[in-house]
Amino acid sequence: xxxxxxxxxxxxxxxxxxxxxxxxxxxxxxxxxxxxxxxxxxxxxxxxxxxxxxxxxxxxxxxxxxxxxxxxxxxxxxxxxxxxxxxxxxxxxxxxxxxxxxxxxxxxxxxxxxxxxxxxxxxxxxxxxxxxxxxxxxxxxxxxxxxxxxxxxxxxxxxxxxxxxxxxxxxxxxxxxxxxxxxxxxxxxxxxxxxxxxxxxxxxxxxxxxxxxxxxxxxxxxxxxxxxxxxxxxxxxxxxxxxxxxxxxxxxxxxxxxxxxxxxxxx
Numbered sequence: 271x272x273x274x275x276x277x278x279x280x281x282x283x284x285x286x287x288x289x290x291x292x293x294x295x296x297x298x299x300x301x302x303x304x305x306x307x308x309x310x311x312x313x314x315x316x317x318x319x320x321x322x323x324x325x326x327x328x329x330x331x332x333x334x335x336x337x338x339x340x341x342x343x344x345x346x347x348x349x350x351x352x353x354x355x356x357x358x359x360x361x362x363x364x365x366x367x368x369x370x371x372x373x374x375x376x377x378x379x380x381x382x383x384x385x386x387x388x389x390x391x392x393x394x395x396x397x398x399x400x401x402x403x404x405x406x407x408x409x410x411x412x413x414x415x416x417x418x419x420x421x422x423x424x425x426x427x428x429x430x431x432x433x434x435x436x437x438x439x440x441x442x443x444x445x446x447x448x449x450x451x452x453x454x455x456x457x458x459x460x461x462x463x464x465x466x467x468x469x470x471x472x473x474x475x476x477x478x479x480x481x482x483x484x485x486x487x488x489x490x491x492x493x494x495x496x497x498x499x500x501x502x503x504x505x506x507x508x509x510x511x512x513x514x515x516x517x518x519x520x521x522x523x524x525x526x527x528x529x530x531x532x533x534x535x536x537x
Contacts, residue, residue: 275301275499279394281380281409283401284309286358287481291400291488293366298492301499304373304392308380308403327519334522341523345530346475353478357485381406396498398491399453400484407455418491419453419460422483424467426509429458430518434468434479439521439529446470448483450490452506457517461506464490476529 278300282288284307295302327335373392377385380403389397389412397417399405410417423433424445437445447467451460468482497504521529 273499273501275299276395276495277301277303277393278396278398278495279304279306279389279392281306281308281397281399281401281405283307283403284376286360286363287484288400289363289367290358291484291491293363294485294488295398295492295495296370297366298489298496300398300492300495302370302372303394304375304389306375306377306380306385306389308377308401310378310403331522334524335520338521338523338526341526342475346477349473350475350477353473354481357478357481380404380409385409386412396495397453398495400488405453410453415452415454417453418450418463418494419458420448420450420484420487420491421458422448422480422487423458424465425449425451425458425460425462426512427516428518429512429516431520432476432480432518434470434483435476435521435529436518438470438476438532439525441532443470446479448486448490450487450494456512459509459512461508463494463504463506465507466490475533 278295280292280295280302282291282305288307292302292305373388375385375388379385380401386408389409394413395416397405397409397413399417399419405417405419421429421433423429424437424447427442427445428437434446437443444467446469447465449458449462450464451458451462454460466486468479468486470479474482494504
């Protein structure tokens with residue numbers, strides 16, 4: 271009789287991007303027993319983030335970041351949608367997911383008593399994380415820290431928000447990529463299980479590079495879990511020191527304008 275597969279619970283956000291990650295895990299024979307989807311957004315806007323960002327970075331910078339995002343969307347929205355629909359084909363994703371049975375749970379906070387009780391009831395061996403929300407110690411302790419996360423950037427050099435943007439902005443296109451790691455208490459600081467680069471193609475923006483990175487992460491996470499299921503030894507590269515300057519935030523309109531010039535050299 272073969273060894274029983276790891277019982278995996280996924281802590282995801284909501285939407286097709288996260289469904290794509292789930293479909294990749296399922297297609298690669300990961301034993302997903304539950305999916306917890308978190309969503310704090312009201313009318314599509316996370317007002318709690320805006321409040322925190324305004325206090326942390328200043329309301330002037332936040333305003334310039336918002337203007338930058340509007341500018342970006344005016345220039346790139348049409349092409350981004352085209353690439354998005356190529357990567358995230360809803361019909362294909364749904365056709366995969368509907369073939370499998372697993373428990374689901376909706377929450378605003380992974381650390382709420384109800385959510386923790388639900389996760390615990392599934393007796394998971396490991397958690398897989400793809401979310402913009404915090405996964406605290408109480409949740410990680412449910413599986414003794416066996417939590418696999420990921421980031422569409424090369425950590426620890428590019429952490430936080432829009433890593434492909436900042437790698438290109440800093441004249442380091444060779445550091446556009448993705449990382450799968452053991453999730454810890456830091457922001458994208460966990461010991462590295464897998465890391466790879468993504469070469470920008472014609473039509474790529476930093477958003478499309480992030481989407482491609484997310485797909486790469488899901489495939490890497492599936493391979494890692496399959497290795498554990500097969501009894502193979504995992505090797506993780508330990509991150510000993512992390513520079514806080516590598517935790518990036520949203521770019522301003524002025525940084526967008528600089529990036530646009532540098533982007534032409536990468537393509």
